[in-house]
Amino acid sequence: MQPAPRETRAAAVAPDASTPRRGSAAARALRTHFGTVAGVAILGLLLWRLGTGVFLDGLRRIDGPTLAVALIVGAVTTVFSAWRWQLVARGLNIRLPLGAATADYYRALFLNAALPGGVLGDVHRAVRHGQSAGDVGRGVRAVVLERAAGQIALTVTGVTVLLTVPSPVLVEARNVAPLALFAAVGAFAVVTAVRMNRAPSTRGRVLRRTLAEARECLFSRRNGPGVALSSAVVLAGHIAMFVVAARVVGVDASALVLLPLAILALVAMGIPLNIGGFGPREGATAWAFAAAGLGEGDGLSVAVVYGVLSFAASLPGALVLIARWYTGLRERAQAPEAADAAAGPADTARNSGNSKAEVSGSAAADPEAAQVSNSTYAPKDSARLASKAFPFSAEPREGRPMTPDSV
Template sequence: MRNGDGTGRGARAFWAWARALGGAAVLAVLAWRLGAGPFLDGLRAIEPWALAAALGLGALTTVCCAWRWRLVADGLGVRLPFGAAVAHCYRSVFLNATLPGGVVGDVDRAVRHGRDVGDVGRGVRAVVWERTAGQVVQAVVAVVVLVALPSPVRPYLPVAFALLLVGGLGVVLLGRALPRSGPSRRARVLRAAVTDVRAGLLARGAWPGVLVASVVVVAGHLATFLVAARTAGATAPLSELVPLTLLALLAMSVPANVAGFGPREGVAAWAFAAAGLTAGQGVATAMVYGALVIVSSLPGAAVLLLRRVRVPTAVRVAGAAAG
C-alpha cells in the first residue's frame, strides 16, 4: 500500500513539474524569438487606471464565481455560506495566479470546503461541477464570438465543429454503453454524475443563476484582457481585439503554465500576428493581463494572511484554556 501511494505521489509530482516546464518552454521560445522587449514593455506601460479596473473586474468575477459555487454546492446538499465562498474564491484565484499549474487554488478550496462540511468527496464534486459549468459557458461564448467576428481561426471553424460533433456523439454513445445499474464502480460513478448534474446544475433553482454568473465571469475576464490590450498599446477596434483576446483566454485552460504564464502568451503572439498586428503586441498584452490578474487577486493574499494569524491565535487560546 505504501509503495502504491508513493508511486501515485511520484507520478503526480512528475506531471506537475512537466506542466510547469511546458509553460516555461513556451515562454523561453517566445523570449528567444522576440527578445525581452515585449515582456517588459507591457509591464512598464501599466497605469493606475488599469490596476483600478482590474481590481473592480476581479471583485465582480470573484463574487460571481462564489455565487455559482454556492448554487452548485446547495444543489449537492453541502452548506456553503456566501461570505465563506467569496473568501475561498479569492484565495483560490490568488493561488492559481501565483503557483504553477493554474488549478492549485481550486483543489485547495474544494478540499477545505469538503473538510469544513465533513464530506470531502461532495466538496470536491461541487467545485468540479462548478468549474465545468464555467468552462462549458466559456466555450459556448467563444463559439458565438468566433463565428460572429473575424478571427484567425475562422477558416478552421468547420473542422473544429465537426470534431466537436464527433466527440459529443462519442461521449453520448459511451454514456449509453456504460451500465447505469448494478454494483460496478463505473455504474456508481455514472449514477453519481447524473445525479450531481441534475441537482447541482440543471435544477430549476440553480441553472439560471449558474448561467448568468458564468456569462458575467467570462465577460469580466474578457474585459480585463481588453484593458490589458489597450494598456499594451493595441489600437485595433474592439471587433478585432475581442476574438484575439478570447483565443488567449481559452489558452489559459491548458494546465501547463507557470503561474498562468505560458500558453496564454504563445497563443496571443500567434493570434495577434495572424490578425495583422504583431506577435510582440500579443505577448505584451498577455503579460499585462497576467499582471492585472495578480493584482486583482491580492485580496486572496489577505485572506491567506488572516487565516495564518487566526489559526495560531486559536491554538494559543485553546492551549491556555487546557492549561
C-alpha cells in the first residue's frame, strides 16, 4: 500500500482557514485592553490599601475658584501645545492654522481624558489632520513628533531636577543614573556596530528620513526656538497644576519640594496603562509622597485632584466635539437640498429645449403657422434699436448726447 501524497497529508494536518482561532482572538483582545486592565488593577490595589476616603476627601476640596484656575492654566498650555503642533507641521510642509490647531488639540485632550488608554484623542487628531491635508502619513508624523517634543522636554527637565534638587528620590536617582547611562551607551554602541556591518535596507532609509524630519521639525534654526519655548511653557503649566492640586489637598510643602514629585507624576502619566490618565500616576505619586515624608494618602489625594483638574481643563474640547458634530449633521442635511436646487435649472433647460423642439416641428409641418409665429414673436424695431444702443438711451433729448440711463 503506497503512502498518501505529501500534499494530501499536509492538507489533512493543516487547520481550516475558515475556522476561527480562539487563542489568537483572545490574545488580541488581551493586548487591546491590557492598559485598561492594568489601570484598573493599580487603582484597585490603591483603594484596597488606602480606602476610598482619600478619593472622596480630595474631591470635596475642589471648589469654583480652583476650577477657574484649572481652566486658565489649561487654556495656556493648550494654546502653546497647538502652537508647537503648528511649528512641527510647518516643518513637514503642512498648513495648519493656529485657531484650528487649538480647537483640534482641545478635542484630543478631552478624548484622551474621557477614553481608556490616554492616546485615542491624539490618534484621532493625527488621522483627521492628515485627511484634511491630503497626506495621512505626514499628519501622523506631525503629531508623533509634536508629542515627542514634549517628552524630550520632560526627560531633560526630569533628569536635571532629580539629579540636582534635594528630594527623597535624589539618592535613588543618583544610584540608578550611572547604570542607566552605561546601559544606554552600550546599547547605542551595539546598534551602531550592527548597522555598520549591515547593508543598507529600506528600513534604514526610512529611519534616516525620519531622523531628518525630526531635525528639521524640532531642532532646526527656524523651528527649534519656538518648539523649545512652547514645550517649556507647557511643562511649567503642568507643574503649576500639580502644585495647585497639592494646595487644594492641604499640603504645605514648598514648590521646590513638590517639583521632583510632580516630575515623577508626569513621567508616570506617560505610561499607557491607565483609565483616562488614572492609574500609574496615582501609584507613583503615593510612593513619592510617602518617601518624602508627606504621607501616601495625601499623595494619592493630590494625584486624584490633579486628574480631576486636568479633566476640567479639557472640557472645552467637549464643546468643540459637539460643535463639529452639529456642523456635520447640518451639512449632511443641506446636501440633498443643494442637489435638488442644482437639478432645478437643469430640468427647466431640458423642458425649454423640448418646447423649442416641439415648436420647430410644428413649423416644419405647417409653413403658414410658422410665418404667423415669426411675425408674432419677432422683435419690434424699437426693441432692436434699443438692443443695439444698450446700455445707452435710444432717443437723444434736446440735442444732448446720449447718456447711460442710470446717470
